[in-house]
Amino acid sequence: MTDQGHTPGTQRPQQLVTDVVVLGGGAVGENAAGRVVQGGLEAILVEPSLIGGECSYWACMPSKALLRPGTALHAARSVAGSREAVTGTLDARSVLERRDSFTSHWDDSGQEDWVRDTGIGLVRGRGRLTGPRQVRVEYDDGGSVTISARHAVVLATGSVPAPPPLKGLDDIEYWGTREATSAQKVPPRLIVLGGGVAGTELSQAWARLGSKVTLVARHDVLEKYPEPARELVKAGLAEDGVDIRTHTGTDYVRPGVGGGVELGLDDGSVLTADRLLVATGRTPALANLGLEDLGLDGVRPESVRPETDDSGLVDGTDWLYVVGDAAGKVLLTHQGKYEARAAGTAIAARARGELPPSEAPAPWSRAAATADHAAVPQVVFTDPELAMVGLTLEQARADGINASETSLELSVAGSALHSDNYRGWAQMVVDEDRRVLVGVTFAGPDVSELLHSATIAVTGEVPLDRLWHAVPAYPTISEIWLRLLEKYGL
Numbered sequence: 001m002t003d004q005g006h007t008p009g010t011q012r013p014q015q016l017v018t019d020v021v022v023l024g025g026g027a028v029g030e031n032a033a034g035r036v037v038q039g040g041l042e043a044i045l046v047e048p049s050l051i052g053g054e055c056s057y058w059a060c061m062p063s064k065a066l067l068r069p070g071t072a073l074h075a076a077r078s079v080a081g082s083r084e085a086v087t088g089t090l091d092a093r094s095v096l097e098r099r100d101s102f103t104s105h106w107d108d109s110g111q112e113d114w115v116r117d118t119g120i121g122l123v124r125g126r127g128r129l130t131g132p133r134q135v136r137v138e139y140d141d142g143g144s145v146t147i148s149a150r151h152a153v154v155l156a157t158g159s160v161p162a163p164p165p166l167k168g169l170d171d172i173e174y175w176g177t178r179e180a181t182s183a184q185k186v187p188p189r190l191i192v193l194g195g196g197v198a199g200t201e202l203s204q205a206w207a208r209l210g211s212k213v214t215l216v217a218r219h220d221v222l223e224k225y226p227e228p229a230r231e232l233v234k235a236g237l238a239e240d241g242v243d244i245r246t247h248t249g250t251d252y253v254r255p256g257v258g259g260g261v262e263l264g265l266d267d268g269s270v271l272t273a274d275r276l277l278v279a280t281g282r283t284p285a286l287a288n289l290g291l292e293d294l295g296l297d298g299v300r301p302e303s304v305r306p307e308t309d310d311s312g313l314v315d316g317t318d319w320l321y322v323v324g325d326a327a328g329k330v331l332l333t334h335q336g337k338y339e340a341r342a343a344g345t346a347i348a349a350r351a352r353g354e355l356p357p358s359e360a361p362a363p364w365s366r367a368a369a370t371a372d373h374a375a376v377p378q379v380v381f382t383d384p385e386l387a388m389v390g391l392t393l394e395q396a397r398a399d400g401i402n403a404s405e406t407s408l409e410l411s412v413a414g415s416a417l418h419s420d421n422y423r424g425w426a427q428m429v430v431d432e433d434r435r436v437l438v439g440v441t442f443a444g445p446d447v448s449e450l451l452h453s454a455t456i457a458v459t460g461e462v463p464l465d466r467l468w469h470a471v472p473a474y475p476t477i478s479e480i481w482l483r484l485l486e487k488y489g490l
Ligand SMILES: Cc1cc2nc3c(=O)[nH]c(=O)nc-3n(C[C@H](O)[C@H](O)[C@H](O)COP(=O)(O)OP(=O)(O)OC[C@H]3O[C@@H](n4cnc5c(N)ncnc54)[C@H](O)[C@@H]3O)c2cc1C
Pocket: 023, 024, 025, 026, 027, 028, 029, 046, 047, 048, 049, 050, 052, 053, 054, 055, 056, 058, 059, 060, 061, 063, 064, 125, 126, 127, 128, 156, 157, 158, 159, 177, 181, 198, 285, 288, 289, 323, 324, 325, 326, 330, 331, 332, 333, 334, 335, 336
């Protein structure tokens, strides 16, 4: 069943009944619906915009597509022999065209085919809860349909930008991450406000495409990561000409004389640029969903994080689930899709009577997103990369874990072969009482592909004495595992 809005001369249904309604057809909503159908239930996906959501069109895919050519060029320049073969600079037009192909030119027909082929119903409109297990979907043309769910409604409505309360911001035209990932021209000068993952990645992407970038961070860049790792990333950005202003507050923003913008800093100085990118975080998109009218204890739209069990089931209900960015736990595609798989599994199990709604799913069962608590992997796709899973030393200690850390420069045969003057850093955080890893960080060129080994070690709670027997192949960058364990004392 696909209802894409009004076709003149045809009748649209006013009422639909299905097993599960999923609001939001981003990566997370698609996975929730897919898992529900795999579990033998019917599902309808409701999406007013492009199926595939933020990640496919304005976030992960275009931002990584903007970064990759610069990383490839830098890699070729980092090895004597190939360095001599590289004479030119990035071709911005070609980079932008390749980026456009990764967003399918903002056309979601491929995703629509996937939804249909998976057996998921599709309604293209904006949904709102009108009662328990009931949703009304408004079409763009003013029509609407009411959908009743026999079992569950899943909120997978994503997140929206959280711009800062900066004087003058409402009166100027500025880039959010959507504009920065879909732009068709390289701005000669760009100010990036926000030193989180988005701000850092996009600073480097645009700097390498030819912008003169100033990155303004109110604390440090990538402040939640270990200092040696973020220092390496900052050095990489500085090498690309990014002017990094850390511990810098802002006072106001206003149109520049003769165009562009002026950003007043709290030390009285003024930055000028052609564009301002605001990347100061995101907040769950839970407004205008009708939640306030349902009076549910578990979801208060003003609270960033709804109370749920590990299957995403909202406290105090037996039918409402929240997953992905909307849940506000971890704002990452892979983790949101994992939450969606857990929710889909739980919904199907509860429909079959195998899991009572009042019972939280068992930790590490397929109906529980247990890894959200302690084993979340994330990669910052700058050059060098920063890849981390689990807890930092500070987080582990704050959680009451008797934690130690072992860290060293990433300097092994594999890294020396990978590139001349390879610079990297690695750290493992150990729970000394259980002698297992609770966190691992790598920084350096191409470390993202090392991360899954760490994710398996952390998630699997592999004892260090057994990890010792996981022998890294020679000569690879993975040899850092052996060096870390040796330094730890094995
Ligand atoms: C610049 C940038 C780069 C990123 N890079 C990465 C990365 O490399 N790796 C990574 O893991 N994560 C990355 N992220 C995070 C990632 O984009 C999000 O975690 C992910 O998109 C969340 O998916 P979602 O399906 O929960 O939400 P979304 O993708 O936002 O989808 C939600 C959908 O819900 C729809 N919707 C909203 N309201 C309603 C309603 N009332 N009814 C029906 N539908 C509705 C929206 O139209 C939207 O399509 C990045 C984020 C940004 C901003």
